[in-house]
Amino acid sequence: MTIDPNDPFLSLTDLSDAYRVGSVKPSQVIRAHLDRIARVDPLIGAFQVVYDEDAMMAAEAADKMFASGNRLGPFHGIPFGLKDICDVEGRITTGGSKAMEDRVSRVTGTLAHRLFAAGGIMLGKTKTVECALGGWGTNQKMGTPRNPWDMQAHRVPGGSSSGTATSIAAGMAVCGVGTDTGGSVRLPAGFCGLVGLKVTERRLPTDGILPLSQTLDSPGPLARSVEDTALMLLAMDGVAGWSVDQDRQESRCLFDSLRAGVKGLRLGVLDAQERAECTSDVIEGYDAALGVLRNLGAELVPFSASKPYAELTAACGALIAAEGYYHHGHLYDQSDLPMDEDVRSRMLGGRDMSASNYMRLLSDREEARDIYISLMRGLDAVLTPTMTTTALRLEEVDQAVSPGHFTRPVNYVGMCALSVPTGVSDAGLPTSLQVIGRPNDEVMTLRIGAAYEAVRDPLSYPVLT
Structure with a gap:
């Protein structure tokens, strides 16, 4: 197939296919993305740092490998962004904190290693909420990326993987790495009109990633389509590229599921109490x-969790604060350090938690997970909106309230979930559907998302004027 390397909204799948048949070179695509970053990122602020020279060196090496018949797989030559809490040896990882702006990584984490081994080309590190603790995507000290769906007002991008999402939505990267502790992949995907996958905890390695909650942290992919997200997941899983190619070409395994549809599936939907939490444009989508x-x-069945999602959200927040303070409290206890005051308030919420209360949180979580799974008996997945509202203006944000009303409970009860865009509101802002699956049933969430995406009205792209 023939594609334009200067098209800022190329899909991972189309780009990979074009590389395979030799109609475009990685160096052309990477050069075009770096040029767009230079033009667009001063308006958006998605990148913490861009590695121009290294990206072009990797692209030229990929050119030679393709020319010699040594294609590694579908992720080879794909330009991606890496959230700036992920370590790459010899590179600075700030974790979104000005207090850590000189922190040089001593190792490269397993997840980054896998993406490099698959042939992915890192364009740079993308911005994050400080220490990844925040769902709106704001950062007082290092800058809040602009949601590209509104270039007149500065709207929240969603967090904490704010830079990854905005870099993709603005056409500066094809896909990227986020992390999700309470919604930090799905919320920015939802606010920015992208697909984001929260995987089951411990499915993907977290070494070399700055921790927030060792219980809840899970890295995950963000991309423009469900199949792109699935391809990136396989690279993050460390699946050999040749195997992915064969499965995709023969519609086997995951790719067979992506085309299986939803006929006969039973899907849980919100009850009236939870619908009332959402704005009218979110409910319409x-x-x-x-x-x-x-x-x-699909058969749609009313579904009610054992507790209101607000209670599950609060319990998740308490666990994040307790474990977050364990990892980063020493920074926030020092009043002279240049920390984000909104994050400081959240982080210090875990300072005075007793050991008995912490252990009770963990015990209550196990019970809540068992109950949620039992309530899902007979269902293939549960459907909610990703967010309760479309992207707010910065000045409208109440930092005391988490936007993760529907996302935090997923982490708390140990499920996996996919965020997939449903369209744009009358105000021109993305709306999004969350597909919640049982632990380790990412394939089902992707299957449902792919079936919906295949017949959904085509999405527009942000206009960056």
């Missing part, structure tokens, strides 16, 4: 998506 899935043959 949610109901439209439910209608599409119903028309595709």
Whole structure:
């Protein structure tokens, strides 16, 4: 196939196919992305640092490998962004904190190693909420990326993987790495009109990633489509590229599931109490998506969690604060350090938690997970909106309230979940559907997302004027 290397919204799948047949070179695509970063990122602020020279060196090496018939797989030559809490040996990893702006990584984490081994080309490190503790995507000291869907008002990008999401949404990267402790992959995906996957905890390695909550942290992919997200997941999983190629070409394994549809599936949907938490534009997008899935043959069944999502959200927040303070409290206890005051308030919430209360949190979580799974008996997945509202203006944000009303409970009860865009509101802002699957059932969430995406109205892209 023939593609334009200067197209800022190339899909991973189309780009990979074009590389395979030799209609475009990685060096052309990487050069075009670096040029766009130079033009666009001063407006968006997605990148903490850009590695121009290294990216071009990797692209030229990929050119030679392709020319000699040594393609590594579908991720070879793909330009991606790496969230700036992920270590790469010899590079600075700030964790979004001005207090750590000189912190040089001593090792490269396993996840980054896998993406490099798959042939991925890192464009740079993307911005994050300080210490990854925040769902709105704001950062007082290092800058808040602009949501590219509104170039007139500065709207939140979602967090904490704010830079990864905005870099993709603005056409500066094809895909990227986020991490999700309470929604930090799905929220920025939702606010920015992307697909984001929160994997089951401990499915992907977290070594070489600055911790927030050792219980809840899970890295995950963000991309423009469900299949792109699936391809990146396989690279993050360390699956050999030749194997992925064969499975994709023969529609086996994961790729067979992506085309299986939803006919006959039973899907749980929000009850009236939870619907009332959402703004009208979010509910409109949610109901439209439910209608599409119903028309595709899915059976929609009312679903109520054992506790209101607000209670599960609060419990998740308490666990994040306790474990976050364990890892980073020494920074926030020092009043002279240049820390984000919004994050400081959240982080210090875990300072005075007793050991008995912490152990009770963990015990309550196990019980909540068992109950949630039992309530899902007979269902293939549960559907909620990703967010309760579309992206707010910065000045509208209440930092005391988490936007993770529907995302934090997923982490708390140990599920996996996919965020997939449903369209844009009348105000021109993305709305999003969350597909919640049982632990280790990422394939089901991707299957449902792919079936919906295949018949959803085509999405527009942000206009960066």
